[in-house]
Amino acid sequence: MASLSSSVLCGIMALLLWMPLGWLINRRLGFGRDLAAPLAPVMGWATQSAVSLALSSLTGFSTGTIFASAAIVAGLAFILPRKQTEFESNERSAAPRAGLALFAMAATVACLPAAAILPKFIDGGVILAGPIFDHAKIALIDEMLRSGVPPANPFFAADGGHGRVSYYYLWHFSAAELARLCGATGWEADIGLSWFSGFASLMTLAGFALRFSGDRLPAFLAVLFSVMGSLRPILIGIFGDEPLHAFLKHGSGLAGWLFQTSWSPHHVTAAACVLVAVFLLAELAGRPTIFGTLVIALLLAAGFESSVWVGGITLGLCGIAIAALVLRRTGAKQRVLFAITCIAAALTALLLSFPLVSAQLHEGAARGSLPITIHAAPVLGVLFPPAWRQTLDIPAYWLVLLPLEFPLIFIPGLVGLRRIVRFGHEDEQREHLGWAFTVLGFGSLGCSWLLLSTVGDNNDLGWRAILPGLFVLTIASAIAVSHWLRGLNVRRYAFAAVIVVIAFVGALPDTWHNITGNLFGHMTASARAFAESPALWAAVRSHTNAETRIANNPAYLQEVTPWPVNISWALLSDRRSCFAGNELAIAFASLPTQERLDISSLFLRVFDGTGSAEDVTRLYRDYGCRAAVVTSQDGAWNHDPFATSKFFRLVQVEEGKWRIYVAADTDATDAPQAQK
Template identity: 45%
Template sequence: MASNTHVLFSIIAGLALWCGPGWLIARAVMIRRVPAIVLAPALGWAVQNMAMLAVAPMIGLSPSAILLVTALVCVGAPLLRRGRTVPPTTDAGARLVLPALALAALLACIPAAAVLPKVGADGAVALATPIYDHAKIALVDEIARHGVVPPANPVFGSGGAPGVISYYYLWHFGAAQLVILTGATGWEADAATTFFSAFAALALVAGIAFRFHPSAMAPLLALAAAASGSLRPLLASLFGATRVDQAIEPATGLAGVLYQASWSPHHVASASCVVLAVWLLAQARSRPSPGTAVVLALLVAAGFDSSLWVGGVTFALAAGAAVLVLAARRPSEARGRFLALVGAAAIGAGMLVAPILLAQLQVAMARGGGPPIRIEPFAVLGPAIPAGLRMFFDIPAYWLVLLPIELPAIAFAGSVGLFMTLRRRHGPQRGTNRLAAALGTLSLGALAVSAFLVSTAGENNDLGWRAVLPAVLVLSGFAGAAMGGALQRRRWLAMGVAVLLIAAGLPDSWALASGNLRGVRSMDSGTFAGDPTLWAAVRREVAADVRIASNPGRLEQLTPWPINLSWALLSQRRSCFAGPEMALAFAPLTPKQRADATDLFARVFAGEGTSADLAQMHQNFGCGAAVVTAQDGAWRNDPFAASPLFRLAQEEDGRWRIYVAATQGGTAP
């Protein structure tokens, strides 16, 4: 089971691994009007991970390789200053943002808590609902265990082959580095990296607020706005949950940074890269340099390799619009050099993302189906609105209803702060208006992507949910700047409205924090608590490259949606088929193939499998081992016991049986 002590140690290792290089790079390439310390976490995470990922296929992934690449990044950071005509970033004002960084670290504990197990006095384990989306911990373990890039597919490999990973796995690659450096488990490293991603994003929010209103209060107020949640709980208490559900669609994944970091921290990390990339673009409009182009290419690549939806689709459309806005602005003297820098960075980023991009295209072709994206308004209004009118009214309702409800603290104050900055209300600093225009264009573009494009590759509209993240980070920063300005000028009415909106979203934030910290106990919680012993026995009997057949629906009560968390979090072994949910994200299977595999494994582990079924599992899915537990129907009618393809390797009376292929020799190291 994951240990809080090991998670804390991994967090410290992550801060050292990524913040140090990030601080040096920020001092070299970022402008002077924001302390490097607030940009360091997100910037260092992106550059170090991309540098390591680029060379890992040649030098492997080991502690010495990680430390060597990190040292080279640190040594090379000062070289990025070449070609710059202004002094490097200093840490003037760093003391002003230290309270905000402390608050960011405290808030980042909320998403991290969603990943950690909660062990009760009786030994049963409660898990928070977002742990469902962290089943990809199996990928972290796969990368760390073998130290090979690109990694094998831990979910499915035809005939037992390593298989191809099409998922954007840079975030999981970063977590795997922590496993290798600290000896933590993938589960512990995932929790630590979740903390870091949230902390880096919130530090960036504080940096945006400080950039547009240099003070101690603006970053703190920006974080308060970012931490505030949805108005739904308040509306339900005022009007009744039934009426609210009739008026608008139920809540989705479109939410603030703490919620999204709890569920999908890799999308949050990608959003940080996107915002930093546009920040650099705005700076490069008047000060293009080779160093800026290098860092920009790494940021763009890190954003894409962490999230196809945020760093790919959203960045291409929203940041592309920002580039056009920047290129059209005066003066025109540096326009050619700026466009040359953009082109060079695009080529560099394209070369860096090519391996993951080609793998995604390969798997998309294997899956078949229609286009992964379609144009369709985001569903906002509920059944109280006639279906014929709903799609038409959904378009204005997205901007006038959904965003104010889901992001109340930043939809108003953030927009006001952006408008005030564009009107030059925050001082005469050179470049402020240009940066505000670029970040404002990014925000508007990201919200437009969410409003009008729908992803169809999975069961959910991940594109619509995640595309808002760059806008959430930017508008949170502008909200802090606006409130800081209102406080300084004693505009109590505006300040009161902003504080009221923040307070109105706090019940939702409290519910998120409470749920993440307490978790949910289920009828499977007690059984799950004993599973570390099961998987330790499996690792003793089964080699690291052997695929295991286990019941994909086992302990399905642990999460609201059925998935074998026991295997994903604890096994540190590959599966020959980990279930339809994991296969949907990772496996190059058509919908029919996925459904047939689901039926096959369900039938076998229900105790209804035939010898032909086991032969298919062994040959087509490459199952070199199998685990049957007392919770499976196959425990009482075990098809593996009578099969000549498998032999019993180990049995724990009344708990589990471990089978290995009859032709497999030896045991795991």
């Protein structure tokens, strides 16, 4: 089970590894005191991780490559030539520093999403919070610790062999780095990196709020607003569940920083990379440097390799518009140089990311369908006739859904964007920066509005593509609200402040629900059985090696999470599965839908006790299962098809709890005789 102390150690190691490196890079780029420290976490993480993954793929994953990659980035910062930038030479002496209080606030708030991944110990059992469902990817972190990079596919391989991972796994590789340095498990490293990712993204928002406003208050407000939730719960309390959901579709999937960081911190980190990359691109447009171009390339690579949806599709579409805008607003003499900078950064990022780009293309071809289509986000409910609903959904996204889901961010943010656009009105060199952020904001919201991913059952693209836009609007909203609060003596500002207070109060129930859910978890009847899982998987490891693929019930302890997933295996086994379950196969197995469902049905009936001898043979022959675990919670406990199979032999029995089988042709020295 994950240890709090080891998780904290991983968080501290993340700070020590990436903060100083990021600060060095930022100072060499000429960042002022309002940005150098706040952007240090995400800058250090992005540059070191992108280089480390490439280096580890060539030389092997080790402690040496972790430190060597950091040394390479630091060395390039000193070796590569750079010109004095305009924002360095004209740094304003009055520019505010972030201050320890802001860092402390961001570090404290970042504990909220990290808490969602911690196990919650109760009398005789262990419970988990809902977001742990999406952290089943911890199995990928453990796989990299065992086999290095590129990792084998721990979730499924068609022939039971090595397999290939087509997922964007840079963030999980970074967690493996922390685990390697701290001697921690993948679960503990995931907790530590989730905290660091929350901290880094919050400081990115705070840093840009400082830069665009020249004031500390918006930076604190940006951190506060990031936690706030939706108006849905309070509207349900006022109007009732059925009337509201007749008007609105039940659950949009869109959510703010707290929810998204709890569930998918890699997408949030990619969004922070996108903001910093756009900032650098705009700031260096008229004065590009070799080092600045390299840093942009590393940010682009890190964003893509952590989230295809955010750092790939969203940034790709928005980046074209931003580059065209900046190019048009750049002086004639600098246009060619700026175009060369963009092309060089893009090609370098593509070179660094090519293994993952190739894997994504292979996955799309294997699935046999386009992964993205154009479809307006569904908003309205059954109260509206289907023929009208699809048309009305188009404006309802902007007029209803976004104000409802992001009450403290959307409308004040639109007002605040005007101040961001005017950020450089006294300096022609900086004027395009505000426009670049505005294009990114609306472009990101537009991607979430009209693009639909077809890879899985959910629109992951729409849910994650909105993140850069939310970040921009959070910064803008904090600036606008700060301006209103400081002008309370003016009637119009007082009215605006009252509206903000109403939105704040309305969002509190959802905010409280998210926080308490993360802290206290989801109580289930399987809490005691889950607490015994570490002993089960320790026994399995004693009879298998790192390359053994294990068959266990994909539905084992599925009620531990709000949605069914093979979470006990993912968090605790430290071994590969021959089929980890339908939910994980959607993301990690390049299978046509019907084939995936057929395989899922095969494994489920074997472990519910209705499988045949031929079914067990298929597990061994077709899917490379070389070990199997049957527990007392499985229907197969009383109708065990492995007991009569010639392909498996029993090696351990824990009376009333589990049986462990290994392949009959396994060397006896590798699998001890049956134990009781």
